[in-house]
Amino acid sequence: MLVSSENNSNVDSNKDRNCIGKVIFSKTEKYVQDCSGAKTYGYIRGQYRELITQGQSLVLFSRKENIKFYVKVEKIENYPITSGGFETKVTETATKVILNPFFEISSSEDYRGKYRPHNLVSFELDFPNKDELLEITNIPKEGIPLGVLVTNKDTIPFNYPLYPEDTIYQSIFTTGVQGSGKTIFHKLLIQAINAKTKAAIVVLDREGEYCNFTQQEDMANEGQRFFSNHDIKSIKPNVLRLSNDFFEANASLSIQGINPTDMLLILPELETKSAGILRVIVPQAIQHLKHDGEELTWKNLDKEIRIELRTSQFLTGVAGASIRGAIERALISHNLSLFDQSKKIKLVPEVLFKEGSVTIIDCQSLSADQQRMVALYLLLMLNKHKLHENNLEPGVLLFIDEAEVLFPVKPMSGERDYVLRLEEMIREPVRRGRKHKFGIVCITHRPTDISPAVENLCNTKIAFRSSGCKTWISNNFGKEYVYDIETLETGTCYISTMKTSHQILAKISIPFVGNRDDILKLL
Numbered sequence: 001m002l003v004s005s006e007n008n009s010n011v012d013s014n015k016d017r018n019c020i021g022k023v024i025f026s027k028t029e030k031y032v033q034d035c036s037g038a039k040t041y042g043y044i045r046g047q048y049r050e051l052i053t054q055g056q057s058l059v060l061f062s063r064k065e066n067i068k069f070y071v072k073v074e075k076i077e078n079y080p081i082t083s084g085g086f087e088t089k090v091t092e093t094a095t096k097v098i099l100n101p102f103f104e105i106s107s108s109e110d111y112r113g114k115y116r117p118h119n120l121v122s123f124e125l126d127f128p129n130k131d132e133l134l135e136i137t138n139i140p141k142e143g144i145p146l147g148v149l150v151t152n153k154d155t156i157p158f159n160y161p162l163y164p165e166d167t168i169y170q171s172i173f174t175t176g177v178q179g180s181g182k183t184i185f186h187k188l189l190i191q192a193i194n195a196k197t198k199a200a201i202v203v204l205d206r207e208g209e210y211c212n213f214t215q216q217e218d219m220a221n222e223g224q225r226f227f228s229n230h231d232i233k234s235i236k237p238n239v240l241r242l243s244n245d246f247f248e249a250n251a252s253l254s255i256q257g258i259n260p261t262d263m264l265l266i267l268p269e270l271e272t273k274s275a276g277i278l279r280v281i282v283p284q285a286i287q288h289l290k291h292d293g294e295e296l297t298w299k300n301l302d303k304e305i306r307i308e309l310r311t312s313q314f315l316t317g318v319a320g321a322s323i324r325g326a327i328e329r330a331l332i333s334h335n336l337s338l339f340d341q342s343k344k345i346k347l348v349p350e351v352l353f354k355e356g357s358v359t360i361i362d363c364q365s366l367s368a369d370q371q372r373m374v375a376l377y378l379l380l381m382l383n384k385h386k387l388h389e390n391n392l393e394p395g396v397l398l399f400i401d402e403a404e405v406l407f408p409v410k411p412m413s414g415e416r417d418y419v420l421r422l423e424e425m426i427r428e429p430v431r432r433g434r435k436h437k438f439g440i441v442c443i444t445h446r447p448t449d450i451s452p453a454v455e456n457l458c459n460t461k462i463a464f465r466s467s468g469c470k471t472w473i474s475n476n477f478g479k480e481y482v483y484d485i486e487t488l489e490t491g492t493c494y495i496s497t498m499k500t501s502h503q504i505l506a507k508i509s510i511p512f513v514g515n516r517d518d519i520l521k522l523l
Helices: 011-016 046-051 130-137 182-196 221-229 260-266 272-292 298-311 317-331 334-338 368-388 416-431 470-476 479-486 518-522
Strands: 021-024 032-034 037-044 057-061 067-084 089-106 111-113 124-126 144-149 157-160 172-175 200-205 238-241 358-362 396-400 438-444 460-463 492-496 505-509
Touching: 021 089, 037 046, 046 089, 057 089, 057 130, 067 130, 144 182, 172 182, 182 200, 182 396, 182 438, 200 368, 260 272, 260 368, 272 298, 272 317, 298 317, 334 368, 368 396, 368 416, 416 438, 460 470, 470 479, 479 492
Parallel strands: 172 438, 172 460, 200 358, 200 396, 238 358, 396 438
Antiparallel strands: 021 037, 021 124, 032 037, 037 089, 057 067, 057 124, 067 089, 089 111, 144 157, 144 505, 460 492, 492 505
C-alpha cells in the first residue's frame, strides 16, 4: 500500500497532489452504479505501474473542484498499444484499472458519505496520504499496537481498537502456515494487551512455544524500538505445567474450579440411564462431604460417589449392576488423574483470572485427548466464573494454539464425542462473552482443518501466509486478496474486523520481538 507525500485529508489540497493516473470517462468506459456498488475506469502512468496491486485503495480527485473519492482497485489490465507508419512503430504498455468508489468527500457541500454520481472528466488518481490512509482503513489513533501498515515509506502504526470496549472480546481467529510469523505475532499481541488493558490472559500451550518471552534487552533493534515507542514491557508469564509425570507437573486441575455436576462432561461418554443416575448421585455425594467437613477434591468426591453407588436404591438387580459397572469404569478414566494432585497449584479462577496476569498452561506432554479435556475444563470454569457467578472484571482472553487439534473439522470416531462437547461448551460463553468480557483467540495452520462452529464465533480474522483456503480468504477478506495472502512475506498479515462495529481491513507488518540471535534463522 503506497502513500502520497503530503499528509492532508482536506480536499482543498487537491491542486498540490501528485498524479499517478487519470480517470477514463467516455461512453464505453463510463461510471456505472447499481445495487452491487459503483464502478469506473482509469489508467496508471508507466512509472507507477508496478506499484499498483489489486484491492489497493487510491484517491480519485479533481484539481478544479473541492471533491475527492476513495476508490478500490478491483482489476488491473496491462496490454500493448502500437501506433505509427509502415516502417516506424511506437509501442506503449497501457495499464488500465477498474475502480470501485466507496466514499466521497466534498468540502463545498460539506458532505462526507457514500459516493454519488459525478461528471468525472479531468479527474486524476493519486496514492492516499497518511491521514487519508488512516481514514480509509478506519484505524484508531489509540489502541493495542500490533505493527505498522504496509506502505512505501511512511511508518503508520496499526492499533487494534480498544473502543468499543467489547471489540477484543468478540474473539480472534488467526491462520497461517508454519513459519509465517504467527507465534511472534501472538507473543506481541499478548504483551501489547497486557500493557494496554487489565485483562487476564490464559494461554493453552500445546507445544511449549509460549513458555518463554524474549526480554526487551535481548530483542533485535526493531523489537526494542517498537516496545519503547509504544510503552510495552516484556513479560515473564506464570508457567503452570500439567503432566502425567507427577514430578514434572507443578499444577493440576481441580473439582473446585467448575460446578461439580459438570464432571459429567469431563467423564467418558455414558449411556443415558447411567448419566441420569450419576447426575442424581453427584449432588448427594457433595452434600455428604460438606456434612462430614471433608474438602471437596476429586479423590474425596470419587470415594463418596462409589459409596452412593453401592447403597443406592436405584441400582438393584441385573440392570442396576450393569449401570453401576458402567459408572465405575468411567470413574477410573486415566484423564481424571490430572485432578487435585497433592501439593500442586490448582487451576482455579483465583489463580488464573487475576487482573493483568499472563498464565501459560503448558500441556505439551499430554495426549491430544487429555488436552481436549483441559480445554473443556477451562471453558467450564469460565462458564461458571463469568456467566453463572457474573464476575465482570477482569476481562479474560483464552488463547488456544493449534486449535485444529482440539476442534478438528473431521474428528475420528473415538474423538467425536469430546469434540462435540467442546464445540457446544465453547459456543455459549463466546457468544455472550462480549457482554461478560470473555473472548478466545484461536490459532491454526489452516482454517479448513478447524470446525466451522468454532471459527464462525470469532469476529476478528487474521491471515498470515496461507495455502489451500481460497474460499475462506474470499469469504473473509475478498477474492481480490487471495493471491496476496497466499504469497505474504513472513511477519506480514491481513487483519479484518469487518464483523465488529469498528470495521478495519488492513495489511500490516509485524515487528520481530524474538531474540536477536533468532532473526538470522529467518533470513
